[in-house]
Amino acid sequence: MSRFQAILITIVLGGCATMGGSSGDLPLPMASSPESVGISSQKLAEIEAVTQKHIDAETVAGAVMLVARKGQIAWLKAMGYRDRPAKDPMRPDAIFRIYSMTKPIVTVAAMMQVEEGKLALDDPVSKYLPELAGMRVGTEKSEPQRPMTVLDLMRHTSGLVYGGTHPVNAGYRGVLARDIDNKAAVSRIAKLPLKFSPGERFEYGVSVDVLGRVVEVIDGEPLGRVLERRILEPLDMRDTAFFLPPEKVARAAEQAQKPGAKPMTVRWSVAEKPALESGGGGLLSTTRDYLRFCLMLANGGQLEGKRILKPETIALMTRDHLGAIPGRSEGGFGLGFAVSKAGGDPIKSGMAGEYGWPGNAGTLFFIDPKREVIAIYMIQVSDEHRVALRNEWRSMVRAAVVD
Numbered sequence: 001m002s003r004f005q006a007i008l009i010t011i012v013l014g015g016c017a018t019m020g021g022s023s024g025d026l027p028l029p030m031a032s033s034p035e036s037v038g039i040s041s042q043k044l045a046e047i048e049a050v051t052q053k054h055i056d057a058e059t060v061a062g063a064v065m066l067v068a069r070k071g072q073i074a075w076l077k078a079m080g081y082r083d084r085p086a087k088d089p090m091r092p093d094a095i096f097r098i099y100s101m102t103k104p105i106v107t108v109a110a111m112m113q114v115e116e117g118k119l120a121l122d123d124p125v126s127k128y129l130p131e132l133a134g135m136r137v138g139t140e141k142s143e144p145q146r147p148m149t150v151l152d153l154m155r156h157t158s159g160l161v162y163g164g165t166h167p168v169n170a171g172y173r174g175v176l177a178r179d180i181d182n183k184a185a186v187s188r189i190a191k192l193p194l195k196f197s198p199g200e201r202f203e204y205g206v207s208v209d210v211l212g213r214v215v216e217v218i219d220g221e222p223l224g225r226v227l228e229r230r231i232l233e234p235l236d237m238r239d240t241a242f243f244l245p246p247e248k249v250a251r252a253a254e255q256a257q258k259p260g261a262k263p264m265t266v267r268w269s270v271a272e273k274p275a276l277e278s279g280g281g282g283l284l285s286t287t288r289d290y291l292r293f294c295l296m297l298a299n300g301g302q303l304e305g306k307r308i309l310k311p312e313t314i315a316l317m318t319r320d321h322l323g324a325i326p327g328r329s330e331g332g333f334g335l336g337f338a339v340s341k342a343g344g345d346p347i348k349s350g351m352a353g354e355y356g357w358p359g360n361a362g363t364l365f366f367i368d369p370k371r372e373v374i375a376i377y378m379i380q381v382s383d384e385h386r387v388a389l390r391n392e393w394r395s396m397v398r399a400a401v402v403d
Helices: 003-014 041-056 099-115 130-134 150-155 167-171 182-190 207-219 223-232 246-251 287-298 311-317 383-400
Strands: 062-069 072-083 355-358 364-368 373-378
Touching: 041 062, 041 072, 041 383, 062 287, 062 383, 099 150, 099 207, 099 223, 099 287, 099 311, 099 355, 130 182, 150 207, 182 207, 207 223, 287 364, 287 373, 364 383, 373 383
Parallel strands: none
Antiparallel strands: 062 072, 062 373, 355 364, 364 373
């Protein structure tokens, strides 16, 4: 057991802090000061000043930001507006569309099935989804060199992609419509070509949406129910779901158009129950809930006595599984999220050993086991701003760690 894990177990069992609003208690206490856990108050003030600048410029409507270190919360800050047109202030328990931060949660569910012997990383995906057996590569429809595996789905080496300008990518536009269920979405995907033979390269795409359907088939339940039973309920992630009931809609963080900018990215309605439970990007969550998920990962697969995965499985997920496979210039990729490697780009992928992942609306989490840091950034912005904002924020948080 690492020192990080030991501290987390002691703190989680020993106390909690209160978070404003109705989201309830946090699983870690507040530090007496940021400096007491090796975080610079001055650097945090700089982050707040930069964030306020973005709010004043109306690039960001509002943000909730958290940094935990050594088993305590060094900083939790809600700024700006939850709903800017309504002048409703941001609140710590605001609920955000986390988009691709859904992927780690779904991958954890699949790894639970691996531990139970119901699934194997080297299984052909067609074992569970026979309709994918006939997929061909490229516009000329050549045979793939080998079958697509579960591992390919988790590390995005499947040949499945997202929509784009390339002729193959173009076919994937709209394939994940919210008015069709996961089974129908996979049927649509099965009619499309792969961009490359599985295992040949990395390219981000609909792989984890397909993995979510595999999870459904194995457990015989809709993905949302599988996630509730396996992860969300055991970890008390009470505000994480594919849609919000009426009593929670007023807590949803909303994006607002920046004057003079490109039209904002259209975001789906949080109140609408979708037919598609997108394993690649459909969940909503809060800072509190995602902290609980991060603590489970950082604590070797358990939280408050609830074991989700074995430590060995977490270690497997958080090491690089790309190796020499090309396609990801930012660094390595594990099972469900990016994994930073020595010599990688520290701005785009973080310090060696960090792991985490962002979401399409600008959200971000990362865990640095070596420096015992968990950081969560919750915003809702347009595509043109999200990458620069989260890279800036991650760099500034990293600079705030002073010992």
